[in-house]
Amino acid sequence: MKFEGNHILSVSQFDRESISRILEISTLMAPYAMRKKRCHVLDGAILSNLFFEPSTRTRVSFGTAFNLLGGFVRETVGQENSSLSKGESLFDTARVISGYSDVIAMRHPTMHSVADFAKGSSVPVINGGDGANEHPTQALLDLFTIQSEMARYDMGLDGLNIVLMGDLKHGRTVHSLSKLISLYNNIKVTMIAPTALQMPDSVVSTLTDAGHEVVITDKIEGNLACDVIYQTRIQQERFASKDEADLYRGHFSLNRKIYQQYCHEHTVIMHPLPRDSRAEANELDIDLNDLDNLAIFRQAQNGVLVRMALFALSLGVESRLSHYEKPV
Ligand code: CP
Incomplete structure (x- = not known):
């Protein structure tokens, strides 16, 4: 190009x-x-x-x-x-x-x-x-972050097992990132979201048409043993009302206990930010802040x-x- x-x-x-x-x-x-x-x-x-x-x-x-x-x-x-x-x-x-x-x-x-x-x-x-x-610029910085974080574990962009979680319907960062990672080899993407907020079919097709494995689920349990978790915010500004957005807040909160229970030791946590820190949402708990694999501030940098x-x-x-x- x-x-x-x-x-x-x-x-x-x-x-x-x-x-x-x-x-x-x-x-x-x-x-x-x-x-x-x-x-x-x-x-x-x-x-x-x-x-x-x-x-x-x-x-x-x-x-x-x-x-x-x-x-x-x-x-x-x-x-x-x-x-x-x-x-x-x-x-x-x-x-x-x-x-x-x-x-x-x-x-x-x-x-x-x-x-x-x-x-x-x-x-x-x-x-x-x-x-x-x-x-697109967020997706490129996300890819740069995944590359640099995975390098710490002698891994590259091929063969990644990545979880996308939260509001996958409205989250433009996960749309762009899915398209970018579809260019790499042998990727597994698990999409964890309420059914109503799942990834648009066109984005899922970009991955499946390129031969990648896609798992679509509304359950955290058993689905977080991966290389990268990419958490997202409920995008209230894209809903008809705050009340509608409230229906989905707090469904997929990630905290230290869940991380220790379900993730690998090397699992890197990313989020495009801002994270919604209000108690009813709390998508990434502050008890993760001193976890070395919490990459969110390196990602923003x-x-x-x-x-x-x-x-x-x-x-x-x-x-x-x-x-x-x-x-x-
Ligand atoms: N990640 C991101 O787009 O953050 P801002 O909305 O703060 O620019």
């Missing part, structure tokens, strides 16, 4: 070779992200960071990643603070903002809206989450590396990183 000048809208764009390239460049970003080296390869470039739906990690890590490469960040947060609220179209917004920017990152609550926006943009657009559809790599690749500067280093 050619990265330079192209949008990043869906994980379906990637093959194994392009993913390897992204993960390789992400690894090269570590010294800059850890402030051991400084790099100004994007000196003077401008990112427009448009977040029309709430975000903490994705928005701030996009901005941090761009700053760490030497660029400037301009932000719009919330539809109510943009002229979308006055009836302006996504196309017109894109035509205007792309005239001010070298690259645009965008999150929007409507499925496929980022792709619609990209049609009006003259610069690369990166999807930071479009409704319940996809979250990896978002900076992967987003730095995506900016460098989209803007075609990845081979020039070391030439633009400056003393710390």
